[in-house]
Amino acid sequence: MTPFIFNTTASIVCEPGAARRLGAIAAGRLGDRVLFVTDPGLSALGLGAPAIAALETEGVSVTLFDAVEADPKRATLERAVEAGRTAGVTGVVGFGGGSSLDVAKLAALLLGSNEDLDDAWGVDNAAGPRLPLVLIPTTAGTGSEVTPVSIITVGDNEKRGVSSPLILPDIAILDAELTLGLPAAITAATGIDAMVHAIEAYASKSPNNNPLSRMLARQALQLLGAHIETVVTDPADLGARQAMLLGSMLAGQAFANSPVAAVHALAYPIGGRFHVPHGLSNALVLPHVLRFNAPEAAHLYAEIAADAFPVLAEEPGTQGRCAAFIAALSDLSQRLGLPQRLRDVGVGEADLPAMAADAMLQQRLLVNNPRTVGEADALAIYRAAW
Ligand SMILES: NC(=O)c1ccc[n+]([C@@H]2O[C@H](COP(=O)([O-])OP(=O)(O)OC[C@H]3O[C@@H](n4cnc5c(N)ncnc54)[C@H](O)[C@@H]3O)[C@@H](O)[C@H]2O)c1
Ligand SMILES: [Fe+2]
Numbered sequence: 001m002t003p004f005i006f007n008t009t010a011s012i013v014c015e016p017g018a019a020r021r022l023g024a025i026a027a028g029r030l031g032d033r034v035l036f037v038t039d040p041g042l043s044a045l046g047l048g049a050p051a052i053a054a055l056e057t058e059g060v061s062v063t064l065f066d067a068v069e070a071d072p073k074r075a076t077l078e079r080a081v082e083a084g085r086t087a088g089v090t091g092v093v094g095f096g097g098g099s100s101l102d103v104a105k106l107a108a109l110l111l112g113s114n115e116d117l118d119d120a121w122g123v124d125n126a127a128g129p130r131l132p133l134v135l136i137p138t139t140a141g142t143g144s145e146v147t148p149v150s151i152i153t154v155g156d157n158e159k160r161g162v163s164s165p166l167i168l169p170d171i172a173i174l175d176a177e178l179t180l181g182l183p184a185a186i187t188a189a190t191g192i193d194a195m196v197h198a199i200e201a202y203a204s205k206s207p208n209n210n211p212l213s214r215m216l217a218r219q220a221l222q223l224l225g226a227h228i229e230t231v232v233t234d235p236a237d238l239g240a241r242q243a244m245l246l247g248s249m250l251a252g253q254a255f256a257n258s259p260v261a262a263v264h265a266l267a268y269p270i271g272g273r274f275h276v277p278h279g280l281s282n283a284l285v286l287p288h289v290l291r292f293n294a295p296e297a298a299h300l301y302a303e304i305a306a307d308a309f310p311v312l313a314e315e316p317g318t319q320g321r322c323a324a325f326i327a328a329l330s331d332l333s334q335r336l337g338l339p340q341r342l343r344d345v346g347v348g349e350a351d352l353p354a355m356a357a358d359a360m361l362q363q364r365l366l367v368n369n370p371r372t373v374g375e376a377d378a379l380a381i382y383r384a385a386w
Contacts, residue, residue: 004210006257007137007165009146009172012244016238019136019175022051022093026134026171027058031090034060035079035111037104038095039068042138047178048095051136055093063087066105068100071271071278073153074117080107090130094169097190098142098278101135102150105167108133117162124363126164133169136141138178140231140244141190142278143197143252145172157272163365168256174249176241184232188336189279190226192250195221195308195329196282200261201254203293203300204368213258216250218307225308232336261369263289265362266378269355276345283338284345287330288384292377297370298322342386352382 013025034055038048044067052062065080080103084092089111094104110117112130113355120126133146144150148168179187198217201209224247230240266289267281276284290301299318305325306313312328315321330340339345347355356379360366366373373381 001371002210004208004257006212007148007168008253008256009168011171011339012174012249014144014174014242016176016242018364019051019178020054022134022136022173023054023058023060025173027055027172029091029132029170030055030060030093030134032060033087033089034062035080035084035087035089035092035107036062036064036095037068037092037107037344038066038100039050039063040066041099042066042096042100047138050093050139051093065090068096068103069098071153071159072099072103077103077106077117077152077336081110084111089131091134094135095138096379097137097139098144101137101142101144102152103149104135105133105144106152106162107168109167117187120162120164121160125164126162126166126287128166130166134173136173136175136178137245137248139186139190140241140248140381141177141194143194143248143255145169146249146252147256148235148312149256153272159268159272172249174242176245177239179241179245180236180238182235184235184337186277187235188228188232188338189277189283190248191224191231191244191279192283192286192333192336192338193279194244194251195224195228195311196263197251197255197260198224198287199290199301199304200263200339200368201251201258202304203297203370204258204261205370206259209258213254217254218304220247220251220254221304221307223250228332229335237324239294259365259368261365262293262373262386264374265365265369266359266381268362270342270345270347271372272358273355274346275352280338280345283333284340284342285381285385286333287326289383290326290329293369293371294322294326300370301325342382347386349386352379352386
């Protein structure tokens with residue numbers, strides 16, 4: 001067997017309503033002064049209020065930092081760190097979508113270690129230690145609560161990552177009550193993001209692609225495939241919402257250890273330049289990248305096709321099942337009401353060459369792709385998606 005390393009979050013609480021018990025679950029771990037990192041939309045909705053109250057009941061004083069924007073910028077992270085330093089916090093809670101969780105992870109690192117962010121970019125460059133950290137996702141989604149990755153926008157639109165097991169949290173809390181009010185468009189896009197994590201982890205060419213990640217990816221696709229339409233058409237279905245949170249967490253565990261590839265590499269320039277949400281950027285290029293990869297990866301896509309779409313078990317032959325899988329993903333995205341073409345989200349045809357050049361900056365992801373992607377290939381994929 002090929003050797004591998006598998007890291008994940010030490011403690012995972014999967015229970016509707018668990019965020020209301022945050023004090024009982026985590027106060028002992030976090031210390032008596034907590035930085036609570038979230039975004040202004042969630043703050044206005046009051047979604048985090050019961051979790052904050054639960055900490056305060058346990059005698060914890062909470063400093064609220066609720067200024068995280070989508071695709072968070074370096075300056076936002078620096079302001080969060082400043083708020084934490086001023087309050088002398090002993091622990092950090094991230095509460096929200098991937099954007100809030102990613103800021104919380106690096107805030108815990110920088111507050112705990114005083115290291116310079118510029119020394120931490122890339123893989124395994126963080127020095128640590130970090131402050132105690134609890135992550136509570138409100139989208140199902142990025143899986144950031146179990147990944148060693150944080151993505152920050154640097155300068156105008158470059159997405160840069162810190163990857164280190166040090167920024168895995170101590171505790172992840174999966175509470176579907178928090179996702180009941182998630183708007184349909186965000187529910188659909190973040191759900192597709194989670195499916196892409198599972199697909200890309202399963203087919204990843206990373207030397208650390210491993211049996212645990214593949215098993216988790218398949219279980220994730222079963223949960224996500226079975227419930228993604230329900231949570232869009234019947235948003236208050238708590239059981240389906242909890243299944244999506246579990247599925248996105250499993251997909252996160254899979255790709256945290258068998259990393260994602262060209263779908264994400266080609267999605268980042270769309271998000272960076274046109275402020276298209278991360279999940280939607282993935283959805284727009286997904287079928288086109290999988291079609292490009294098929295000559296090398298058809299057997300892998302055929303293996304997982306019926307996990308996401310049980311009816312594809314009837315599809316004969318590797319090539320046929322792979323093609324049916326790609327078509328089923330396209331149909332799903334359409335049924336979920338997501339835009340289908342790059343031109344629908346404000347991308348002009350003349351923008352495509354610069355996007356292809358940007359995608360080449362994502363070599364840390366492209367090396368994991370089952371088929372080598374050059375700049376001309378990226379441009380052809382963007383043209384097909386336009
Ligand atoms: N760390 C990782 O491993 C990883 C993986 C994939 C993506 N990402 C990053 O995550 C970010 C995207 O995260 P995201 O897709 O979860 O979205 P997000 O955090 O940017 O949030 C999107 C919007 O959804 C709203 N929202 C979130 N939860 C809600 C709820 N329960 N009810 C109502 N509104 C809600 C927010 O207020 C926000 O306006 C990107 O920055 C991406 O680069 C990180
Ligand atoms: Fe993603």
